[in-house]
Structure formats: structure tokens, C-alpha cells
Amino acid sequence: LLHIADYIKAAGPVWASWAFPMERFCGRLQPAIRSRRFPYANMDRHVLAVARLDHIKKVY
Numbered sequence: 001l002l003h004i005a006d007y008i009k010a011a012g013p014v015w016a017s018w019a020f021p022m023e024r025f026c027g028r029l030q031p032a033i034r035s036r037r038f039p040y041a042n043m044d045r046h047v048l049a050v051a052r053l054d055h056i057k058k059v060y
Helices: 003-011 019-032 039-059
Strands: none
């Protein structure tokens, strides 16, 4: 939590600088939810798959 004060000094108010990245991140996670019973498992698998693909892109 200590880094937040430094971020506010560098980028301005939190409400102005964090809105769009968080909306974009939530928009990327929303299609990953396929199950109403286990939504967190779906999100976990989706985030892991995206991270693996990003790693493969950087390696090859």
C-alpha cells in the first residue's frame, strides 16, 4: 500500500488514472466466465492461458 502515494504524486488522482486500465482488464476477464457455479475457476484458467500465450510469444 505504500506505493500508492508515490503513484498519486506521479500520475495524479486515482479516480482519473485507474479507471480505464481497470475497465479494460475487467472487459478482458468477462468473456472468461462460462460457469455460474465456478466463475473463479474459469477466470483463473483464462488468466493462466493468456499468461502462457504471452510467454510463448516472447520466447518464440
